[in-house]
Amino acid sequence: MGAPNGNPGDASDHTDAEDPVVARAVDLVKTYGDADSRVTALDHVNVEFARGRMTAIMGPSGSGKSTLMHCMAGLDTPTSGRVFVEGLEVSAMNQRQLTDLRRNQIGFIFQSFNLVPTLSAEENILLPLEIAGRPIDRAWFRRVVKVVGLEKRLSHRPSQLSGGQQQRVACARAMMARPAVIFADEPTGNLDSRSSREVLGFLRQSVRDYGQSIVMVTHDPRAASYADRVLVLADGRITEDLDHPTYERILEVFAGDGQDDGQNGGQGDEAGRDEDAR
Numbered sequence: 001m002g003a004p005n006g007n008p009g010d011a012s013d014h015t016d017a018e019d020p021v022v023a024r025a026v027d028l029v030k031t032y033g034d035a036d037s038r039v040t041a042l043d044h045v046n047v048e049f050a051r052g053r054m055t056a057i058m059g060p061s062g063s064g065k066s067t068l069m070h071c072m073a074g075l076d077t078p079t080s081g082r083v084f085v086e087g088l089e090v091s092a093m094n095q096r097q098l099t100d101l102r103r104n105q106i107g108f109i110f111q112s113f114n115l116v117p118t119l120s121a122e123e124n125i126l127l128p129l130e131i132a133g134r135p136i137d138r139a140w141f142r143r144v145v146k147v148v149g150l151e152k153r154l155s156h157r158p159s160q161l162s163g164g165q166q167q168r169v170a171c172a173r174a175m176m177a178r179p180a181v182i183f184a185d186e187p188t189g190n191l192d193s194r195s196s197r198e199v200l201g202f203l204r205q206s207v208r209d210y211g212q213s214i215v216m217v218t219h220d221p222r223a224a225s226y227a228d229r230v231l232v233l234a235d236g237r238i239t240e241d242l243d244h245p246t247y248e249r250i251l252e253v254f255a256g257d258g259q260d261d262g263q264n265g266g267q268g269d270e271a272g273r274d275e276d277a278r
């Protein structure tokens with residue numbers, strides 16, 4: 001099992017694949033500003049993210065979604081409380097340990113793709129491993145490239161790719177290092193509905209076929225319906241925790257009708273979700 005009270009260590013030589021929880025926040029508080037203008041972005045959040053599952057985080061603008069993800073990924077420092085990834089205490093790490101953690105345990109997918117414009121798709125996918133000085137598993141590279149359907153685009157630079165193709169490169173880049181968890185911040189926010197479906201399908205496939213753990217912030221109920229679990233934040237607190245919700249169920253929750261009448265269980269949405277990818 002993971003050691004939630006363990007010391008931060010070298011992220012490159014520590015994995016705890018036995019622990020069903022890949023990341024957790026314990027009594028997490030994040031405030032911004034001073035006493036006169038204090039904003040509580042996270043208000044005593046306790047949450048565990050399951051290994052090999054896709055969890056979506058939803059909530060209104062300003063509810064704390066990005067802050068939660070940034071604290072989980074070691075990109076922001078909690079005011080109080082603790083954060084663990086793979087049993088390692090992120091909230092107690094120094095900069096070197098955080099760099100190690102981000103290189104070896106965490107993958108990122110951003111709304112704006114964040115590709116290096118002068119590099120080809122292949123070079124972008126391999127860049128994090130090159131920077132970390134890690135060996136490249138060519139067989140895994142070919143598999144990942146096949147999953148995201150980029151075989152014929154590997155020599156293209158980002159400007160020669162569509163938005164959907166660029167986000168596929170970003171997905172492949174995140175998957176390439178086999179991170180313990182991928183944090184995806186609005187991964188479909190800049191994509192049309194067809195490209196969104198494709199990218200969400202790849203993410204689901206990586207969960208189903210390779211046991212990838214994914215935490216995804218999204219405003220889009222359609223995107224959230226691909227997840228195994230949907231958390232809803234409001235004013236820095238988790239207000240809903242939904243297990244395999246349908247698109248309709250998510251819409252109901254956001255319409256303020258949080259009562260589960262059981263009528264939506266097991267139904268898929270008609271247009272968005274790629275059932276084959278689940």
Ligand SMILES: Nc1ncnc2c1ncn2[C@@H]1O[C@H](COP(=O)(O)OP(=O)(O)OP(=O)(O)O)[C@@H](O)[C@H]1O
Binds near residue numbers: 039060061063065
């Ligand atoms: N660097 C900062 N300085 C001051 N306040 C901040 C800072 N970052 C976030 N906040 C505040 O913390 C609260 C939570 O912000 P956060 O960005 O986490 O929300 P969000 O749910 O991700 O919003 P959105 O959906 O609009 O991206 C907001 O009230 C925001 O104004």
